[in-house]
Amino acid sequence: MKRKTKLIHGGIPGDQTTGAVSFPIYQVSTYKQQDVGVHKGYEYSRTGNPTRFALEELIKDLEEGKRGFAFGSGMAAITAVMMLFSSGDHIILTDDVYGGTYRVMNKVLNRIGIESTFVDTTDLDVIKAAIQPNTKALYIETPTNPLLKVTDIKASAQLAKEHDLLTIVDNTFSTPYWQTPLALGADIVLHSATKYLGGHSDVVAGLVVVNDDQLADDLHFVQNSTGGILGPQDSWLLIRGIKTLGLRMEAHEANTKKIVEFLSENESVKKIYYPGLETHPQHAIAKQQAEGFGGMVSFDVGSAEKAAEVLGRVKYFTLAESLGAVESLISVPAKMTHASIPAERRAELGITDGLIRISVGIEDVEDLIEDLKQALE
Numbered sequence: 001m002k003r004k005t006k007l008i009h010g011g012i013p014g015d016q017t018t019g020a021v022s023f024p025i026y027q028v029s030t031y032k033q034q035d036v037g038v039h040k041g042y043e044y045s046r047t048g049n050p051t052r053f054a055l056e057e058l059i060k061d062l063e064e065g066k067r068g069f070a071f072g073s074g075m076a077a078i079t080a081v082m083m084l085f086s087s088g089d090h091i092i093l094t095d096d097v098y099g100g101t102y103r104v105m106n107k108v109l110n111r112i113g114i115e116s117t118f119v120d121t122t123d124l125d126v127i128k129a130a131i132q133p134n135t136k137a138l139y140i141e142t143p144t145n146p147l148l149k150v151t152d153i154k155a156s157a158q159l160a161k162e163h164d165l166l167t168i169v170d171n172t173f174s175t176p177y178w179q180t181p182l183a184l185g186a187d188i189v190l191h192s193a194t195k196y197l198g199g200h201s202d203v204v205a206g207l208v209v210v211n212d213d214q215l216a217d218d219l220h221f222v223q224n225s226t227g228g229i230l231g232p233q234d235s236w237l238l239i240r241g242i243k244t245l246g247l248r249m250e251a252h253e254a255n256t257k258k259i260v261e262f263l264s265e266n267e268s269v270k271k272i273y274y275p276g277l278e279t280h281p282q283h284a285i286a287k288q289q290a291e292g293f294g295g296m297v298s299f300d301v302g303s304a305e306k307a308a309e310v311l312g313r314v315k316y317f318t319l320a321e322s323l324g325a326v327e328s329l330i331s332v333p334a335k336m337t338h339a340s341i342p343a344e345r346r347a348e349l350g351i352t353d354g355l356i357r358i359s360v361g362i363e364d365v366e367d368l369i370e371d372l373k374q375a376l377e
């Protein structure tokens with residue numbers, strides 16, 4: 001099955017019992033047992049729910065893995081994956097990971113003894129140097145947020161394997177439509193499905209896919225034990241959103257390309273971060289491991305004042321956190337999504353006060369360019 005077909009026919013398409021073309025929402029907590037322990041595969045909806053399972057099967061197919069899992073948010077998904085580890089274990093992570101990932105590692109999981117080091121994973125030697133005797137996993141986010149840095153998934157997963165580390169990839173920005181990390185050697189792929197997979201700014205969810213039966217059993221044990229599951233209504237919304245993922249990703253990509261061209265010629269723009277640019281330091285790797293460069297662009301307008309001015313003047317770019325939806329969004333990472341990262345750390349990473357991040361929507365690109373033009377003037 002090719003990608004666009006899989007979005008529609010992957011997972012469990014429709015309802016076997018009634019022929020309903022849309023998968024039903026099983027709004028239920030418990031299931032009748034024929035005899036003690038004799039049932040039709042479902043006992044209690046924390047453990048398993050048919051609508052959630054249909055979504056989990058779909059993301060499993062899209063990511064080409066062994067088993068999928070749906071959680072109540074991206075952070076719940078990330079936390080569940082981290083619960084595969086124990087006190088005293090050490091994880092190496094990409095340095096400019098999502099702010100919430102940085103926060104959960106440094107303010108929550110550290111308290112129960114899960115240690116972490118944040119390094120520039122675009123450099124294999126830097127990853128290698130960070131490996132300790134107790135290191136258990138390499139966690140990469142690629143492309144990153146908001147600087148769109150790209151890590152070579154295949155090479156870093158191979159390095160991880162040589163040292164007996166699991167490779168975990170946050171694939172939120174690319175989605176399985178453009179990039180399938182398990183096929184490149186990763187062990188676990190995860191998403192904030194709140195973003196492109198949902199695509200319509202109407203659901204908060206997280207998804208995980210693993211490539212191994214033991215990992216699948218272990219993660220299901222964590223999911224059932226800690227309970228951060230996604231409900232049936234939201235599972236259904238995600239199944240519906242994913243059907244148009246291909247159309248949306250193509251539209252995001254086409255619009256973004258034109259906006260990047262426009263930004264490149266605008267004199268108020270000091271620097272642009274986009275993996276599709278030939279001048280992007282990891283452009284070649286991005287091109288090799290993903291089929292598209294995505295709809296996220298960051299650009300520096302030089303100062304907090306100028307950034308505030310731009311934000312105040314845009315009409316079609318909604319000032320909001322989040323990304324990956326049909327509507328274009330704009331934000332200043334230093335003050336919003338990355339505010340939980342200490343100022344000095346932000347400066348180290350290059351997340352300046354004049355850095356603007358846009359999530360390009362699927363509106364008419366001429367309107368979007370016109371809007372940015374008047375805002376930057």
Ligand SMILES: *Cc1c(COP(=O)(O)O)cnc(C)c1O
Nearest residue numbers: 073074075098170172192194205
């Ligand atoms: C939003 C986001 C998360 C967290 O997901 P939530 O659904 O907001 O909990 C994790 N990783 C990336 C890359 C994100 O953009």
